[in-house]
Amino acid sequence: MGILPPPSTSPSADIMVHKALYLKDIFSQGYVDTLAWIHDVRSSNECVILVLRDSSDVVEVKICSEKWLPVLKNLTRESLVRIKGFIKSDHVLEPELVDIVIRAPPTIPIDVRSPLPDDVKTFTRYSYLVIRSPKYSKVFKVQQWIMYYSREFLLSRGFVELLPPMIGPCSDPGLRGARKLQTRLYGHLYELMSSVIMFKQASVAALEKVFFMARNVREEPPENLHTGRHLCEFTQLDLEWAFATMDDVMKLAEDLIVYVMTKVKERCKDIIEELNPYYKVPRTPFRRLRYVEAVEELKKLGVETPEGKEFTQEGERALSQLYEEPIWITHYPVISRGFYYLPDPEDPRFNRDFNLLLPRGFGEVIDGGEREYRAPEIRKRIEALGEPIEKYTWFLELAEIGIPPSAGFGLGIERFTRYVLNLKYIWEAAPFPKVPGVVPSP
Amino acid sequence: MGILPPPSTSPSADIMVHKALYLKDIFSQGYVDTLAWIHDVRSSNECVILVLRDSSDVVEVKICSEKWLPVLKNLTRESLVRIKGFIKSDHVLEPELVDIVIRAPPTIPIDVRSPLPDDVKTFTRYSYLVIRSPKYSKVFKVQQWIMYYSREFLLSRGFVELLPPMIGPCSDPGLRGARKLQTRLYGHLYELMSSVIMFKQASVAALEKVFFMARNVREEPPENLHTGRHLCEFTQLDLEWAFATMDDVMKLAEDLIVYVMTKVKERCKDIIEELNPYYKVPRTPFRRLRYVEAVEELKKLGVETPEGKEFTQEGERALSQLYEEPIWITHYPVISRGFYYLPDPEDPRFNRDFNLLLPRGFGEVIDGGEREYRAPEIRKRIEALGEPIEKYTWFLELAEIGIPPSAGFGLGIERFTRYVLNLKYIWEAAPFPKVPGVVPSP
Numbered sequence: 001m002g003i004l005p006p007p008s009t010s011p012s013a014d015i016m017v018h019k020a021l022y023l024k025d026i027f028s029q030g031y032v033d034t035l036a037w038i039h040d041v042r043s044s045n046e047c048v049i050l051v052l053r054d055s056s057d058v059v060e061v062k063i064c065s066e067k068w069l070p071v072l073k074n075l076t077r078e079s080l081v082r083i084k085g086f087i088k089s090d091h092v093l094e095p096e097l098v099d100i101v102i103r104a105p106p107t108i109p110i111d112v113r114s115p116l117p118d119d120v121k122t123f124t125r126y127s128y129l130v131i132r133s134p135k136y137s138k139v140f141k142v143q144q145w146i147m148y149y150s151r152e153f154l155l156s157r158g159f160v161e162l163l164p165p166m167i168g169p170c171s172d173p174g175l176r177g178a179r180k181l182q183t184r185l186y187g188h189l190y191e192l193m194s195s196v197i198m199f200k201q202a203s204v205a206a207l208e209k210v211f212f213m214a215r216n217v218r219e220e221p222p223e224n225l226h227t228g229r230h231l232c233e234f235t236q237l238d239l240e241w242a243f244a245t246m247d248d249v250m251k252l253a254e255d256l257i258v259y260v261m262t263k264v265k266e267r268c269k270d271i272i273e274e275l276n277p278y279y280k281v282p283r284t285p286f287r288r289l290r291y292v293e294a295v296e297e298l299k300k301l302g303v304e305t306p307e308g309k310e311f312t313q314e315g316e317r318a319l320s321q322l323y324e325e326p327i328w329i330t331h332y333p334v335i336s337r338g339f340y341y342l343p344d345p346e347d348p349r350f351n352r353d354f355n356l357l358l359p360r361g362f363g364e365v366i367d368g369g370e371r372e373y374r375a376p377e378i379r380k381r382i383e384a385l386g387e388p389i390e391k392y393t394w395f396l397e398l399a400e401i402g403i404p405p406s407a408g409f410g411l412g413i414e415r416f417t418r419y420v421l422n423l424k425y426i427w428e429a430a431p432f433p434k435v436p437g438v439v440p441s442p
Numbered sequence: 443m444g445i446l447p448p449p450s451t452s453p454s455a456d457i458m459v460h461k462a463l464y465l466k467d468i469f470s471q472g473y474v475d476t477l478a479w480i481h482d483v484r485s486s487n488e489c490v491i492l493v494l495r496d497s498s499d500v501v502e503v504k505i506c507s508e509k510w511l512p513v514l515k516n517l518t519r520e521s522l523v524r525i526k527g528f529i530k531s532d533h534v535l536e537p538e539l540v541d542i543v544i545r546a547p548p549t550i551p552i553d554v555r556s557p558l559p560d561d562v563k564t565f566t567r568y569s570y571l572v573i574r575s576p577k578y579s580k581v582f583k584v585q586q587w588i589m590y591y592s593r594e595f596l597l598s599r600g601f602v603e604l605l606p607p608m609i610g611p612c613s614d615p616g617l618r619g620a621r622k623l624q625t626r627l628y629g630h631l632y633e634l635m636s637s638v639i640m641f642k643q644a645s646v647a648a649l650e651k652v653f654f655m656a657r658n659v660r661e662e663p664p665e666n667l668h669t670g671r672h673l674c675e676f677t678q679l680d681l682e683w684a685f686a687t688m689d690d691v692m693k694l695a696e697d698l699i700v701y702v703m704t705k706v707k708e709r710c711k712d713i714i715e716e717l718n719p720y721y722k723v724p725r726t727p728f729r730r731l732r733y734v735e736a737v738e739e740l741k742k743l744g745v746e747t748p749e750g751k752e753f754t755q756e757g758e759r760a761l762s763q764l765y766e767e768p769i770w771i772t773h774y775p776v777i778s779r780g781f782y783y784l785p786d787p788e789d790p791r792f793n794r795d796f797n798l799l800l801p802r803g804f805g806e807v808i809d810g811g812e813r814e815y816r817a818p819e820i821r822k823r824i825e826a827l828g829e830p831i832e833k834y835t836w837f838l839e840l841a842e843i844g845i846p847p848s849a850g851f852g853l854g855i856e857r858f859t860r861y862v863l864n865l866k867y868i869w870e871a872a873p874f875p876k877v878p879g880v881v882p883s884p
Contacts, residue, residue, distance in 0.1 A: 019650075019684075019685045019686075035684075035685050035846075037647070054650065055648065055649050055650035055651070055684075078843060078844060079844070080844060080846055101846075101847075102844035102845075102846070103844075104843050104844050105842060105843060108843050109839075128644040128836060128839075128840050129840075129843070131644065131645060131647075131648040131649070132647055132648040136648075137648050137649055140602060140604055140649065141602055141649075143605070144597070144602050144603040144604070147603065148593060148597060148603075151590060151593075155586070155590065160582060160583055160586050161586040161589065161590075162582055162586070162873045163585070163657070163677050163855070163856075163872065163873055164657065165657075165675065165874050165884075166608060166634065166657045166658075166659055166675055167623075167634070167659060167675065167876075168874075168884055169882045169883075169884065181609075181625045181626070181627060182625060182626075183623045183624060183625045183634060183659075184623070184624075185623060185659075185661055185674060185876070185881055186661060186664070186879060186881045187881075188881035188882050190882070192608065192609070192625060192634070198884075199873075199874060199884070202570040202573065202874075202884070203573060203873070205479070205573075205574055206497065206573040206574040206578075206579050207497050207573075207579055207582065207583075208461075208496065208497035209497070213655075215605070215606065215607075215608045215657065216608075217608055217609060217625075217627075219627055219628060222628070232627060233607065233608055233609065235605050242461075242477075242497075243461045243477050244461075394567075394570060394882075394883075394884040395884075397551075397570075398570050398571075400547060401520060401546055401547060401550055401571070402520060402521070402522060402544035402545075402546050403544075404477075404522055404543075404544070405543075413605070414605075430605065431604050431605055431607075431641075431645070432607050432610075432641060432644075434609075434627070437628060439627055439628045439629075439630035440611045440630050440632070440836075441611075441836075442607075442610055442611065442640075442641070442644070442836040442837075
């Protein structure tokens with residue numbers, strides 16, 4: 001690449017101003033001197049109404065001075081302007097300067113003011129514009145606090161956060177219908193992390209209490225698009241605790257959820273009030289139902305569960321709608337679940353495992369249990385997968401040396417965000433969502 | 443998979459005890475009742491010396507009671523024991539119970555007591571055991587606090603942390619010799635993130651100040667193994683700020699480093715004192731050198747820099763060894779750098795960009811600058827790559843609609859950790875390191 005021509009304007013001098021004033025403050029300050037996006041523009045009698053947007057707010061100002069009207073009438077939405085002037089009564093702005101830094105084209109692919117999540121293909125295809133909508137800016141501000149307070153809570157309980165691997169010779173094979181993604185590094189086949197379960201079991205031998213904020217990728221069956229709660233790329237707060245029982249980690253999960261929801265409610269009060277009228281910090285302990293009891297409950301509602309299988313999507317939704325608070329389902333049939341759970345010594349047809357279902361139809365947010373740690377059992381299970389066993393070499397070696405018994409869970413960050421903000425679809429809770437069956441999206 | 447036989451022992455009853463006592467407290471408490479790993483075992487006269495390890499400490503106890511000697515003499519390192527008893531004077535333990543929960547094989551592939559990072563192939567191949575060594579447990583405890591305080595600082599400055607994508611239709615092409623990894627999702631070609639630069643530029647149009655704690659993968663040239671500071675999988679604190687200048691983000695980076703190093707020193711005092719005698723919170727502002735000045739400095743040392751190129755590994759190391767404090771190198775030649783930097787309007791042969799070099803040979807930890815945001819320039823640069831242009835469709839669309847001018851940087855978390863803890867090699871600062879040219883490793 002050769003030397004580029006000098007920029008037509010000098011951005012450092014002209015555009016890259018240190019932005020000290022944000023839109024949220026212009027009415028209390030009485031003046032504007034900032035950079036903002038044209039969220040909307042319309043005429044009103046002899047004036048122009050500008051709806052301005054920046055990262056702090058969306059505000060409406062009215063400009064009536066003749067000098068600026070020709071410039072303003074041709075403004076397109078999503079243009080970027082530098083604007084200076086004084087605010088008079090009734091949101092009237094008297095400009096000193098209106099400089100169009102970026103002129104957006106007259107039509108853009110989606111309506112940034114309120115992109116439609118029902119049209120999932122357009123929504124995900126143009127996620128790079130969706131993020132500009134005021135609603136989704138707020139979602140991501142809340143999401144960061146969910147992560148921040150989760151970490152604050154877990155660090156206070158002695159957990160260590162580890163950097164999550166992105167690829168490995170093998171990843172979690174227990175995906176129930178989803179497919180793992182592959183890549184090559186120096187010609188060697190690697191898998192993209194579908195979950196970091198094996199790395200968790202390796203780490204607890206050292207640090208005892210660990211978690212990863214792990215990105216996972218899975219090629220979900222395309223029909224899972226219609227559940228509204230499956231992403232192909234998602235984040236798990238993936239936690240493991242050596243020597244703990246399922247009761248220990250269930251209690252920990254309850255405390256985590258209560259802590260985060262209490263803190264987020266304080267920190268993001270206005271957004272919560274705007275987006276989620278149902279927001280309620282749940283009471284602990286959460287109700288528990290064994291799998292077999294839940295199957296009975298569903299039968300009463302006329303919903304059948306296939307023998308020894310996990311609940312159908314319909315069944316899970318029905319269960320989730322029965323309750324006003326999160327509910328634990330425990331002791332799933334061994335034959336319904338993958339790979340790494342420990343059968344219950346008291347009745348080995350069932351695991352010592354659990355899911356947490358969120359109420360009002362939001363469904364599963366946590367999946368966890370006690371882990372199989374005995375080398376012969378791990379080997380048997382891996383052999384039964386029918387995958388090339390060499391992929392699992394390191395984990396089998398580790399099992400022979402010794403994996404401590406442990407319990408843990410994965411909490412879906414996007415699912416939890418969706419619940420906290422009462423979003424209709426999971427893809428509204430991910431900044432650049434990749435959804436089942438839809439490619440390519442950024 | 444069928445129903446498994448019941449476990450031979452009931453782990454919930456026997457092993458999964460709620461571990462309330464940690465080794466660090468046994469001498470002040472006067473008793474032991476815990477689970478611990480056999481870090482070492484040796485005989486001494488009629489007694490056995492056990493070096494016990496858990497996540498809190500490594501401690502030595504002496505057991506002389508005849509009843510337990512036959513059991514203890516055959517203990518293997520990395521076995522897991524449940525141990526109960528009273529501590530007498532001089533670290534003598536009188537056991538009530540010594541139960542071998544896991545008996546490790548007599549030989550294991552590395553010496554967990556102090557794995558040798560010089561033997562990088564063994565070190566990375568057995569990273570699942572390396573993590574057990576007391577030194578590396580400490581490294582990862584410090585690393586989590588580096589990340590925690592980085593977030594605390596950036597959130598206090600109004601930055602929003604976004605979930606990082608793992609794959610996309612395109613990733614950063616400006617890799618200087620490294621290769622991007624590919625995968626397929628529903629048959630469509632995707633790239634694993636080599637950096638999230640394009641996603642940062644998309645996000646600042648909405649949130650203005652953003653960062654990602656992004657995992658990146660790059661197939662580095664195998665010879666980069668010998669720099670001791672390249673990983674194939676690594677973490678960038680990848681930050682972007684709309685409308686900011688390079689001076690703004692350089693100042694921000696200085697404040698971030700000082701904040702984190704001050705806090706980490708308080709929080710991890712003992713570990714820092716043990717591992718890094720050179721630990722010093724740097725003074726701000728950091729010294730700045732233009733690229734052309736640095737080339738002159740190197741010449742004086744007899745180190746040549748190829749015309750218009752970045753410094754050689756030798757040159758960077760020499761520069762880094764010249765100074766006692768971190769040093770900025772600014773205004774690299776446009777032709778030496780990839781893709782996304784903005785040429786300096788005052789002299790367009792050079793970018794408005796920068797690297798931060800850590801002193802004492804640690805080298806580059808930050809890479810950043812002001813960004814090219816003008817659609818025609820972005821298009822020209824992408825066309826010049828010689829890659830299929832369709833991969834970049836979404837980013838070119840976005841450029842036509844409008845990308846705001848911005849500045850930002852990526853800070854290598856593992857490199858920063860290496861510096862903070864004075865580690866010889868970068869792979870000592872990553873929990874499951876993947877290094878240039880070495881496959882497979884977990």
